Amino acid sequence: MKTKTFASDNYAGVHPEIMEALVLANQGHSGSYGGDVYTERAIQKFKEYFGNDIEVYFAYNGTGANVLGLSALTHSYNSIVCSDLAHINVDESTAPEKFTGCKLITIPTTDGKIYPEDIEDKIQRIDDQHHPQVKVISISQTTEYATVYTIEEIQAIASVAKKYNLFFHMDGSRLANAAVSLNKSFREFTCDAGVDVLSFGGTKNGMMFGEAVVFFKPDLARNFKFIRKQGMQLHSKMRFIGAQFEALLSEDLWLRNASHANRMARILENELRKSPEVTITQAVNANGIFAILPEGIIPRLQEEHFFYVWNDKTSEVRLMCSFDTTEDEIYNFGEKLRKLLQGTEPNA
Numbered sequence: 001m002k003t004k005t006f007a008s009d010n011y012a013g014v015h016p017e018i019m020e021a022l023v024l025a026n027q028g029h030s031g032s033y034g035g036d037v038y039t040e041r042a043i044q045k046f047k048e049y050f051g052n053d054i055e056v057y058f059a060y061n062g063t064g065a066n067v068l069g070l071s072a073l074t075h076s077y078n079s080i081v082c083s084d085l086a087h088i089n090v091d092e093s094t095a096p097e098k099f100t101g102c103k104l105i106t107i108p109t110t111d112g113k114i115y116p117e118d119i120e121d122k123i124q125r126i127d128d129q130h131h132p133q134v135k136v137i138s139i140s141q142t143t144e145y146a147t148v149y150t151i152e153e154i155q156a157i158a159s160v161a162k163k164y165n166l167f168f169h170m171d172g173s174r175l176a177n178a179a180v181s182l183n184k185s186f187r188e189f190t191c192d193a194g195v196d197v198l199s200f201g202g203t204k205n206g207m208m209f210g211e212a213v214v215f216f217k218p219d220l221a222r223n224f225k226f227i228r229k230q231g232m233q234l235h236s237k238m239r240f241i242g243a244q245f246e247a248l249l250s251e252d253l254w255l256r257n258a259s260h261a262n263r264m265a266r267i268l269e270n271e272l273r274k275s276p277e278v279t280i281t282q283a284v285n286a287n288g289i290f291a292i293l294p295e296g297i298i299p300r301l302q303e304e305h306f307f308y309v310w311n312d313k314t315s316e317v318r319l320m321c322s323f324d325t326t327e328d329e330i331y332n333f334g335e336k337l338r339k340l341l342q343g344t345e346p347n348a
């Protein structure tokens, strides 16, 4: 099936350069569980971007990276502050609760972000034995609304973490899209801005599978090899994650893919803005668009380019672009949208 969609960057396939790296890695035998040259070289690539003083561990998926990264920071009597939309709160079943044992303390968000004042409001009853003890602030960059925290916003959250002796975790399943949006290096809005542990995404930016947990204070990774194994994220044929990351972080592939996806989202935004019946609900910072469409046209529009309805009550939809979205698809979508709105699209 060749149909492309605006459903998710996870609907996209694997970038040909990643596929090539997988094929090249598929030669002979290689050490297992990370004892291979591909993993070693990929970790070296991470060090080129983030500096030598990091610890990097690969995981299969984003949920695993988040949950295990958070497990390394917490005890089961702790709590984790995040937005009510956070992937760890709404899209990881109860894995965060099961594996960390922690309570998630959520902050309502209208733009996907959480802000220092609201976080401080949630930091209560420190040292009270009856109360869950806050230990981590977790944010997503980009957010679940495809918005992007500025460096100043991240630094401000880091200051709250520092003030209350908390850890700062970042879910970067779309970190590359954020880097492109900010036009900054990865370092500038992660470790240099005060983040302690990062989930670095590969899958949504052209990999077949694989995410990384990056510790900016190596001490925090002390027990992580045990945590990862216990959490069932230790890949035996690790070379196939390493080879993918090595390719993604070479020849600017991550940058090319994320730049393309973000640019497609801007073109799609322009198409949508041509129709006054459509309301774009969030700033288009990265590779996703949230918009309210007239309810009646949604099923017809979904026929050719499937996308998800984000909120049934308001008819808000989410349109995601990826490294393989084309301008033609966007213009076709825009044209179909306008025909449906004008009532000139024949019935199916």
Ligand SMILES: Cc1ncc(COP(=O)(O)O)c(C=O)c1O
Pocket: 061, 062, 063, 064, 087, 140, 143, 144, 171, 173, 203
């Ligand atoms: C914000 C965010 N974090 C993490 C993930 C990773 O999830 P998965 O476990 O499906 O790889 C996703 C995937 O949709 C996401 O949107």
